[in-house]
Amino acid sequence: MTVGVDLVLLDIEGTLTPTKQVHSVLYDYARPRLGPWLDEHADSPAVAEVVARVRSLAGLAPDAGTGDVLRVLHGWMDADEKIAPLKTLQGLIWQRGYATGELVTEFFADVAPALRAWHAAGLRLAVFSSGSVTAQLAAFSRTTDGDVTGLFSGHFDTVTAGPKRDESSYRAITAALDVDPARAVFLTDVPEESAAAAAAGWRTVGVARPGEPYHAADFGAARTVASFDDLAFVPAALLAAGRELAAEAARYAGLGWMPGTSGNLSVVLDRDPLRLAVTASGVDKGELTATDVVMVDAYGEPVSAGVPSAEAGLHARIAAVAGAGAVVHVHALAPVLAAERWPDGVRLSGLEMLKGVGRGAHDDPVTIPVIANGQDMGALGDAFERGFRSDVPALIVARHGVYVWGADLRQARHRLECLEWLLRFALATTNDDPTKEL
Ligand SMILES: CSC[C@@H](O)[C@@H](O)C(=O)COP(=O)(O)O
Numbered sequence: 001m002t003v004g005v006d007l008v009l010l011d012i013e014g015t016l017t018p019t020k021q022v023h024s025v026l027y028d029y030a031r032p033r034l035g036p037w038l039d040e041h042a043d044s045p046a047v048a049e050v051v052a053r054v055r056s057l058a059g060l061a062p063d064a065g066t067g068d069v070l071r072v073l074h075g076w077m078d079a080d081e082k083i084a085p086l087k088t089l090q091g092l093i094w095q096r097g098y099a100t101g102e103l104v105t106e107f108f109a110d111v112a113p114a115l116r117a118w119h120a121a122g123l124r125l126a127v128f129s130s131g132s133v134t135a136q137l138a139a140f141s142r143t144t145d146g147d148v149t150g151l152f153s154g155h156f157d158t159v160t161a162g163p164k165r166d167e168s169s170y171r172a173i174t175a176a177l178d179v180d181p182a183r184a185v186f187l188t189d190v191p192e193e194s195a196a197a198a199a200a201g202w203r204t205v206g207v208a209r210p211g212e213p214y215h216a217a218d219f220g221a222a223r224t225v226a227s228f229d230d231l232a233f234v235p236a237a238l239l240a241a242g243r244e245l246a247a248e249a250a251r252y253a254g255l256g257w258m259p260g261t262s263g264n265l266s267v268v269l270d271r272d273p274l275r276l277a278v279t280a281s282g283v284d285k286g287e288l289t290a291t292d293v294v295m296v297d298a299y300g301e302p303v304s305a306g307v308p309s310a311e312a313g314l315h316a317r318i319a320a321v322a323g324a325g326a327v328v329h330v331h332a333l334a335p336v337l338a339a340e341r342w343p344d345g346v347r348l349s350g351l352e353m354l355k356g357v358g359r360g361a362h363d364d365p366v367t368i369p370v371i372a373n374g375q376d377m378g379a380l381g382d383a384f385e386r387g388f389r390s391d392v393p394a395l396i397v398a399r400h401g402v403y404v405w406g407a408d409l410r411q412a413r414h415r416l417e418c419l420e421w422l423l424r425f426a427l428a429t430t431n432d433d434p435t436k437e438l
């Protein structure tokens, strides 16, 4: 099932990394270093604050010595208490471990490819872990899959967001990231965390990995997966565009303008950088579903999963040059016949329907440019740009089809329907004298 979301929030332990890694590798690394760290950094304000908070939380005397503080810290660690001053201290120690290369984060094998794919598709990624933000950044800077810090646009811990089983923490994250929780998903292996996020309006997926402590946990109504391979996330806007493109393509197919698998449609998702949602290649455009859509860049190259239309490069060029919000390409017959009759451009005048392609009045003529067909979209794009006029929203590719664009799919459709009518009229009224121009 493909889910449209804008943001993926991730738990770490048991979700991205094996739990044993935290319990044996990281805790074993931190435990013997806690005491020396307190001694070595006694002058550091951060450490002084940690010590003061431990004394107060554990009910120690305000001047209790390092030995007493250390005993409390070790007790919390043994009980796996996620208490903020302990987490802060561990974070500092781990940070040095990652910096020196003594520690390397081991992700589950399915994690890094999924994170990279989601990020490449334009999803925002963020982390919510009981490990401190400092520890999170350090852990992601040195992983079995390299430095992945660049993939994340937000880090939250129990200090910056609140307890992980508390609904308000997820509301705080929603506010901090300025995201609609209905378009955000939280992945965790702990059912209580999943429930708290769901109560705050988030989508949730339970991660029940084989061999992990919560592998048999009950996530209630939430979907559960054993691996990120089972998750298909696409940007919510891409899925919505796919739905719109599929409905639009069905209309054109119904008109007989998309024979076989011909034709393709696109809408602009973003201008900076340019991103378009374009129909998938080689499929019957009358049978498209919302997921038969691919995000492409300014060159028509895919930036999400799937194979985009072979003509995506021309769509992107038209969107960039004309500032169009939607581009449609169909293999209706009239435009191709018209280009055959008037290969230097199809001049149309004296018809009320011209107002449907952006002219001011019936006596405001227009010439639809014609370019030669080819398989190189860069060359087609250059030819389009040479003949481009900002007040002509159409292009005929000889012996191929027509491109029409507009602010959105509806405007492009209205223009295409009117243009197709004009071209049929032009052909029918010049049949006796094919050299005649309207
Ligand atoms: C009948 S095949 C036509 C294609 O070669 C092409 O011109 C077309 O319009 C559809 O290509 P597509 O890659 O499916 O978007």
Ligand SMILES: [Zn+2]
Binding pocket: 262, 263, 264, 311, 329, 330, 331, 400, 401
């Ligand atoms: Zn085509």
